[in-house]
Amino acid sequence: MNNADTLELKFYECEKKLHNRPFLKQPFGNQWEIYTWGEVGHLARKLAAGLKSLGLRDQAHIGLVSKNCREWVIADIAIMMAGYVSVPFFPTLKSNEIKNLLEFGEVDALFAGKLENWEEMKNGVPDHMPVIAFPHYKEHSEISKAYQWNDFIDNFEPIEKTNIPKLDDIWTIIFTSGTTGTPKGVVIDYRAYDATKILIEGTNVLKIDLDGNNNFFSYLPLNHIAERVVVEHTCFRYGGTMSFVESLDTFAKNLSDTQPTVFFAVPRIWTKFQMGILGKIPQKKLEKLLNLPLISGFLKKKFKKSLGLSKARAIVSGAAPLMESQRVWFRDIDIHITNGYGMTENLAICTQLDARETGKPGSVGRAQDGVEISIDQKNNEILMRGEFLMKGYFKAPEITAEVFKNGWLHTGDQGHIDEEGYLFITGRVKDNFKTTKGKYIEPLTIENYFEDIIEFEQICVTGMGIPQPICLAALSEVGKTIDSRKLTQTLEKKLEDINAKLDNYKKISTLIVVKDEWSVENELVTPTLKIKRNKVDQKYQRNFEKWHKANESVLWES
Secondary structure, X not given: OXXXXXXXXXXXXXXXXXXXOEEEEEEEOOEEEEEEHHHHHHHHHHHHHHHHHOOOOOOOEEEEEOOOOHHHHHHHHHHHHOOOEEEEEOOOOOHHHHHHHHHHOOEEEEEEOOOOOHHHHHHHOOOOOOEEEOOOOOOOOOOOOOEEHHHHHHOOOOOOOOOOOEOOOEEEEEEOOOOOOOOOEEEEEHHXXXXXXXXXXXXXXXXXXXXXXXXXXXXXXXXXXXHHHHHHHHHHHHOOEEEOOOOHHHHHHHHHHHXXXXXXXXXXXXXXXXXXXXXOOOHHHHHHHHOOHHHHHHHHHHHHHHHOOOOOOEEEEOOOOOOHHHHHHHHHOOOOOEEEEOOHHHOOOOEEEOOOOOOOOOOOEEEOOOOEEEEOOOOOEEEEEOOOOOOXXXXXXXXXXXXXXXXXXXXXXXXXXXXXXXXXXXXEOOOXXXXXXXXXXXXXXXXXXXXXXXXXXXXXXXXXXXXOOEEEEEEOHHHHOOOHHHHHHHHHHHHHHHHOOOOHHHOOOOEEEOOOXXXXXXXXXXXXXXXXXXXXXXXXXXXXXXXXXXXXOEEEOO
16 A cells, blocks of 8 residues: 555544543643643644644644653654654753754754753744644753744644645654764654554564554653654554653653553663662572562562552563573563564564563574575675665765665674574674784773673773773662672682683773763663763773773772
């Protein structure tokens, strides 16, 4: 069929079937404001009419910059109804960054919403660009000199004829978070998105109820492909509710109140959950309690409810590697995590390791329905192909040609496939570095040896320009509670044990406990909490040689 069997057509079906049922739930303190499917459809049609009134070009590019909230979703629907292309951005961008992306992305108008940094960011927005401001959220920026959401919407009657996209029409342009350099604009059409329905209509990995009895919790950036596909558009297609977060401080409460049926998280979130539990019940005590049948059952139910996972039918981790030790640890408290592997270029669909799979430690699973995977024999790069692939990079045909060769997407990741078809990732092609001994180091492979150290929340193996690799580590909440001298002794022993398992050229010469956590704010991780190795190198490289030559095997950054 030529018209897309998805997004708007499916949204309209849910809107009709679930007209008076809750759809978008926004928290304000102890209260939740709820919009029904019918109310959202009505607001989106009025907003689409408003967009059309701006006199924009056909298939205009409409920017979206905001934390997740109900208006983000309504704006996204309206953009599609008006026949335009959404171009969403991370809400943490600085003025120079958004200026470059607005210009390069040929953005015609911008939705700006729940932001903490608009006063600085607005300096990168051209004066002539129409800006539509979401309603003001407490403790967030006031956005003036813009069309105000409610006033703008109230000026228009609902659009009578909504756009029905064709499969070859562009749905969205997503700028990647840029772990290795300048973000690239990934162009995705409706055909690729339509193909993602195989996630549910095949193995139904998300355990979606086709009658619309689904609760989603949206907190990871909605401009990230996984949140867009797994949460927003799965809800559009099959129905349910989407609940949001009021603030970082209320995250736990909002999640607990929601008790979603589908929960998607990145590894850093699982680490925080784990550290939260271990901060109250030390590991040795927890192990003893879990061996007592009555207490074990009570604790598991309590953990799941307090984390907000008591009703979760599917619990998924993605966007970065999940340590096997964490999967095992959560399995012991009856939280079973499906590990997914994908990227923006393939709409986050490549492989999955089922939550109940225990026999393939370290694997990211087998190819999902509709996916083929292979390994490039030249450099062990992972290749994949399937229907859900981007059209290419926006205004970058040369880079597109580099990643698409003979129908295969070159992922940039390295790995191997075992005899049963399970994929194991060993690192990024560009993350590998050469020591002064001329030996290549795959940092992820070595980092896996540190996964059981609960005193660490973040680690990064590096060392370009010195004879041996070193390891930088940021403490977890558990690590911060331990006396530094005692912790140093513990880490010295653990490093000795790890080095005993490594080839000589891979042995870590020095383990450095860094002063500051790596965050989005200090630009050492992406908004999806993946470490920017190049930025870490830039920050610490002047100390590499000094740390490598130190007499101590464990150092604390001064």
